[in-house]
Amino acid sequence: MSGARVLVVDDNATNRKLISDLLAFAGYEILGAADAEEAQALLRRVRPDLILMDIALPGMDGLTLTRQLKADARTREIPIVALTAFAMKGDDRKAFAAGCAGYLAKPIDTRALPGQIAAYLAAARGAEKEPR
Numbered sequence: 001m002s003g004a005r006v007l008v009v010d011d012n013a014t015n016r017k018l019i020s021d022l023l024a025f026a027g028y029e030i031l032g033a034a035d036a037e038e039a040q041a042l043l044r045r046v047r048p049d050l051i052l053m054d055i056a057l058p059g060m061d062g063l064t065l066t067r068q069l070k071a072d073a074r075t076r077e078i079p080i081v082a083l084t085a086f087a088m089k090g091d092d093r094k095a096f097a098a099g100c101a102g103y104l105a106k107p108i109d110t111r112a113l114p115g116q117i118a119a120y121l122a123a124a125r126g127a128e129k130e131p132r
């Protein structure tokens with residue numbers, strides 16, 4: 001969904017810039033945060049359509065932040081996609097258990113990323129429309 005707002009949470013500035021540039025080029029509006037505290041401060045002011053969440057962050061880790069956001073009525077509906085460098089067995093399950101909608105392993109597939117984000121946004125919108 002071009003024009004959708006994506007928050008990229010990653011403490012690695014190079015990674016954050018790479019992902020942000022790729023998605024901005026694809027037409028997304030990008031917000032960035034280097035750690036959980038910065039992300040929380042941003043989320044008090046703006047509501048992104050999707051969050052890309054690095055798992056390994058200094059201080060509060062990405063899965064703990066995800067659990068907090070999923071426990072908060074204001075942020076619960078925002079789809080969160082985990083990003084991690086350590087693509088180990090079980091990480092995907094941990095990400096889903098924390099409330100993530102999906103999981104992307106680093107290094108990011110630069111050509112696939114915009115399409116992957118579009119698919120997550122479409123899935124989230126589809127889920128909102130489903131009768132309960």
Ligand SMILES: [Mg+2]
Pocket residue numbers: 010011012054055056057058
């Ligand atoms: Mg990190």
